[in-house]
Amino acid sequence: MTxxxxxxxxxxxxxxxxxxxxxxxxxxxxxxRSDVGSPVEHATFETLHTASLAAPPLRAxxxxxxARKSARRLRTLLGTDALCLTNRSTVLAWxxxxxxxxxxxxxxxxxxxxxxxxxxxxxxxxxxDCPLRWAVAAPIVVDQRVLGALVAYAPxxxxxxxxxxxxxxxxxxxxxxxxxxxxxxxxxxxxxxxxLRAQISPHFIFNSLAAIASxxxxxxxxxxxxxxEFADFTRYSFRRHxxxxxxxxxxxxxxxxxxxxxxxxxxxxxxxxxxxxxxxPVSLPFLCLQPLVENAVKHGLEGAVTRSRITISAQxxxxxxxxxxxxxxxxxxxxxxxxxxxxxxxxxxGIGLSNVDERLRQVFGDDYGLVxxxxxxxxxKITVRIPKYRAGVHSSPPEHDPA
Amino acid sequence: MNEAYAIPAxxxxxxxxxxxxxxxxxxxxxxxxxxxxxxxxxxxxNAAAIxxxxxxxxxxxxxxGLVLVYGPDMLxxxxxxxxxxxxLLVFVAAPxxxxxxxxxxxxxxxxxxxxxxxTVVSVLVVGVGWLYLVPQLQxxxxxxxxxxxxxxWLGGALVAAVVVLAVAAGGxxxxxxxxxxxxxxxxxxxxxxxxxxxxxxxxxxxxxxxFPAVPDLPASGAGAGQPIATSRADHPLYATYGxxxxxxxxxxxxxxVVVRFYTSPHGRxxxxxxxxxxxxxxxxxxxxxxxxxxxxxxxxxLTHTPDADAAVLLLPGRAVGGLGGDLLGALVAGGAxxxFLxxxxxxxxxxAGVLSQDVLPARGVRHFRLATVLAMTVPLxxxxxxxxxxxxxxxxxxxxxxxxxxxxxxxxGIWWRRLTPPGALAGLLLGGGSALAAVTLTFAEVVRSGWLxxxxxWPAVWSVPVGFLAMILVSLATPGSIPxxxxxxxxxxxxxxxxxxxxxAAAAEGGSTSPPGTKSTPSGTSTPSGTSTPSGTSxPGSTSSxxxxxxxxxx
Numbered sequence: 001m002t003x004x005x006x007x008x009x010x011x012x013x014x015x016x017x018x019x020x021x022x023x024x025x026x027x028x029x030x031x032x033r034s035d036v037g038s039p040v041e042h043a044t045f046e047t048l049h050t051a052s053l054a055a056p057p058l059r060a061x062x063x064x065x066x067a068r069k070s071a072r073r074l075r076t077l078l079g080t081d082a083l084c085l086t087n088r089s090t091v092l093a094w095x096x097x098x099x100x101x102x103x104x105x106x107x108x109x110x111x112x113x114x115x116x117x118x119x120x121x122x123x124x125x126x127x128x129d130c131p132l133r134w135a136v137a138a139p140i141v142v143d144q145r146v147l148g149a150l151v152a153y154a155p156x157x158x159x160x161x162x163x164x165x166x167x168x169x170x171x172x173x174x175x176x177x178x179x180x181x182x183x184x185x186x187x188x189x190x191x192x193x194x195x196l197r198a199q200i201s202p203h204f205i206f207n208s209l210a211a212i213a214s215x216x217x218x219x220x221x222x223x224x225x226x227x228x229e230f231a232d233f234t235r236y237s238f239r240r241h242x243x244x245x246x247x248x249x250x251x252x253x254x255x256x257x258x259x260x261x262x263x264x265x266x267x268x269x270x271x272x273x274x275x276x277x278x279x280x281p282v283s284l285p286f287l288c289l290q291p292l293v294e295n296a297v298k299h300g301l302e303g304a305v306t307r308s309r310i311t312i313s314a315q316x317x318x319x320x321x322x323x324x325x326x327x328x329x330x331x332x333x334x335x336x337x338x339x340x341x342x343x344x345x346x347x348x349x350g351i352g353l354s355n356v357d358e359r360l361r362q363v364f365g366d367d368y369g370l371v372x373x374x375x376x377x378x379x380x381k382i383t384v385r386i387p388k389y390r391a392g393v394h395s396s397p398p399e400h401d402p403a
Numbered sequence: 404m405n406e407a408y409a410i411p412a413x414x415x416x417x418x419x420x421x422x423x424x425x426x427x428x429x430x431x432x433x434x435x436x437x438x439x440x441x442x443x444x445x446x447x448x449n450a451a452a453i454x455x456x457x458x459x460x461x462x463x464x465x466x467x468g469l470v471l472v473y474g475p476d477m478l479x480x481x482x483x484x485x486x487x488x489x490x491l492l493v494f495v496a497a498p499x500x501x502x503x504x505x506x507x508x509x510x511x512x513x514x515x516x517x518x519x520x521x522t523v524v525s526v527l528v529v530g531v532g533w534l535y536l537v538p539q540l541q542x543x544x545x546x547x548x549x550x551x552x553x554x555x556w557l558g559g560a561l562v563a564a565v566v567v568l569a570v571a572a573g574g575x576x577x578x579x580x581x582x583x584x585x586x587x588x589x590x591x592x593x594x595x596x597x598x599x600x601x602x603x604x605x606x607x608x609x610x611x612x613x614f615p616a617v618p619d620l621p622a623s624g625a626g627a628g629q630p631i632a633t634s635r636a637d638h639p640l641y642a643t644y645g646x647x648x649x650x651x652x653x654x655x656x657x658x659x660v661v662v663r664f665y666t667s668p669h670g671r672x673x674x675x676x677x678x679x680x681x682x683x684x685x686x687x688x689x690x691x692x693x694x695x696x697x698x699x700x701x702x703x704x705l706t707h708t709p710d711a712d713a714a715v716l717l718l719p720g721r722a723v724g725g726l727g728g729d730l731l732g733a734l735v736a737g738g739a740x741x742x743f744l745x746x747x748x749x750x751x752x753x754x755a756g757v758l759s760q761d762v763l764p765a766r767g768v769r770h771f772r773l774a775t776v777l778a779m780t781v782p783l784x785x786x787x788x789x790x791x792x793x794x795x796x797x798x799x800x801x802x803x804x805x806x807x808x809x810x811x812x813x814x815x816g817i818w819w820r821r822l823t824p825p826g827a828l829a830g831l832l833l834g835g836g837s838a839l840a841a842v843t844l845t846f847a848e849v850v851r852s853g854w855l856x857x858x859x860x861w862p863a864v865w866s867v868p869v870g871f872l873a874m875i876l877v878s879l880a881t882p883g884s885i886p887x888x889x890x891x892x893x894x895x896x897x898x899x900x901x902x903x904x905x906x907x908a909a910a911a912e913g914g915s916t917s918p919p920g921t922k923s924t925p926s927g928t929s930t931p932s933g934t935s936t937p938s939g940t941s942x943p944g945s946t947s948s949x950x951x952x953x954x955x956x957x958x
Contacts, residue, residue, distance in 0.1 A: 018526065246668075248443060248668070277443055277444045277579065277666070278444065278578065278579055278665075278666050280443045280444075280668065281443065281665065281666065281667070281668050281669075283503065316578065317771070318752060318755065318756045318759065318771050319505060319506065319756040319759065319760050319771075388505035388509075388665060389503060389504055389505040389506070389509040389513070391512055391513055391516070393503070394503055394895065395503075
């Protein structure tokens, strides 16, 4: 019965797919390393593997939790009976036997921590059965500051262990320096967001207020409306909590921004919005579309153009939302744009575009950077793709009036 | 049946679907209309969209066919299809929306913080989607055959081609409007003819049809639905329980239903949406049994063929007759195609989304198109290879797989903080895997009769407990691997959004602001939906606008 056979074959398709996937994985990452080189090479690989396992926790900085996780690996790396990680004041983690020594460690390190020199000492343990008789302590130094120490214990003194402990402590230091680097990079981005919020203020605030002032006598109702738009817009832009927002809130703020801009430029600026309601709940980094619109307004109205049209569209595209911001302004030399995105644009270029690009990549991955199509005199089209779900990205609703 | 009316009706449905999908939102808007443009999808529109996507060939054709052959016992099908939303409403709707997940793999990853679980869920989602697509395409084949005499495969291929072209070309961008339109179209296509059918029945004397105590089954060898039919007749109680468990618990895991909830702006709106869905599909399901009942009177010979599913299509011609009958028949045919198109496009989008995100290597628009083709090719191949099983039974099997894998994952994931990734994996593989295997064996007709066949054809009775037990026991055995952020995740799932944020905001600002309780908005103290709120606040888009208007008035 061919129908039955074919059906069975079809049913097997998913199984075959899964089987093939597993087989491919197995081939790509062989479980056994037995076929790799000589014993020396094998030992090298083992060491590097252990080191690579110890690295990830350390990249989060030196805390009790990360020290506990990495101490296990570091002890394997050194092959000692016990290993201890401390900061400047307390023991963070003890791995291995003889935990009663942990109480005495800090006294022993009194000489090491201020100087940053390695030291070896006898344990002087009263317990005759205790295997820990000798220890070597090596400092963990980040930016020429002693953060703590790594103490390795052994049954007897050993020059090899002293040397190895030194090297491992240095390796730990490097990992912690990298952690410090990660942190400062995040701080830079945070500072840039703050700068971005601050950047909104001077020109925009003067121009908006001037535009509003011009309506106060002729059209007081409009002036009042605009002032309230202005208040809402600044409240959103200066809000302090939450790294993420929803597309609906971001678009709402853009609408207020455009209302203020149009109060100033009147008929010179035409705006078209096309928004699919399905994508409004999408979460995205705070203030990551507004700078793009600001950019489009600036480009559109620069030069001798009498009228400018800006189109903003947000469409549903499967598991992603696609936001396109387009203007018919003066455009830009692609090479100059590339420089700006690389962060080499100089202070005059502003930090809007490159900051948005960088934050999108940081949150959603490198696949989700800005896509910009432009040429001199050809306008500019910026496409942003936002995945509908990404672990850890949760928007906060808008802050309402505390009153 | 007169094809001169039916073919234009089907063509019109296809065309209108594609047009609304492609151009529904091309109408440009200026900033002054921003509040209109940015209004989120309200619960009633979203509910119509969910219902439109949910009411598939099984509901439109299958239920009537089963009632026609087996009598009122089959009313459990529409009851089950509807009651699934009640379970969804009570246990899942709001927390699932608050999790921020777009698909089930997203939920698994967010709750259990494990890529492995995500992968397994992805595979199961694709499996359930394909299982659900096969009967849709078969139903389309049957419909087109009855309308025009075309070969069976043509209807399925037609629906597959339209869906792939529309989805891959990005033509389903305003999918909410398309699906909402499809719901009202399907309802009209059954409601209007039903009215005339009842008039005709009254004219003919109004005698109720007789259902024999023991259904006269299709003659042996008449079709492939045979083993399922015999085993249902042999073990009616078990089969009914299997159906009830599968449909009550399976609805919450259907891939095309889950993604629609993302459109709701917050958990409370998701719950309100579900209440509307219950009303909409509850009303719809009053109609198919009526067709089955009248079918018994006007087309009793269908019980002896495997094509009882065609009852809905044939009735208007039989009972009313003449030009009116032809026109009504064309309306029903159009509605049937709306059913195939809406469910198939929703499923294809959901399956293609999962394929492009988790199975195919790279991302991007081109890969989504490739995934769309792949998502449709496999079930189309299945349609051609697997012989016809009654549509409602085939859909019931997709429900069974969903109930044994996703129901434990969602219910335990939302309500039990001790669920661990290994536990979830064990439950998914044992529960979902065994149900999938059972269903595959049934389709392949490996076992053709006896208790074993009954067990395999209605697996939910044993596979759902297996899934729950495996998940609970393995989770209890691995307390060490409870995901580290479980408390934070559970808080987000169960607290209304506005409350969660007040707390984190207050914490972030070092308590410098007033305590969170005093700041919480009325929506923070949301009660289960069904409480009447002014319609203005049910649209968050307008909430923000009324919010700012009231601020204006305040100053």
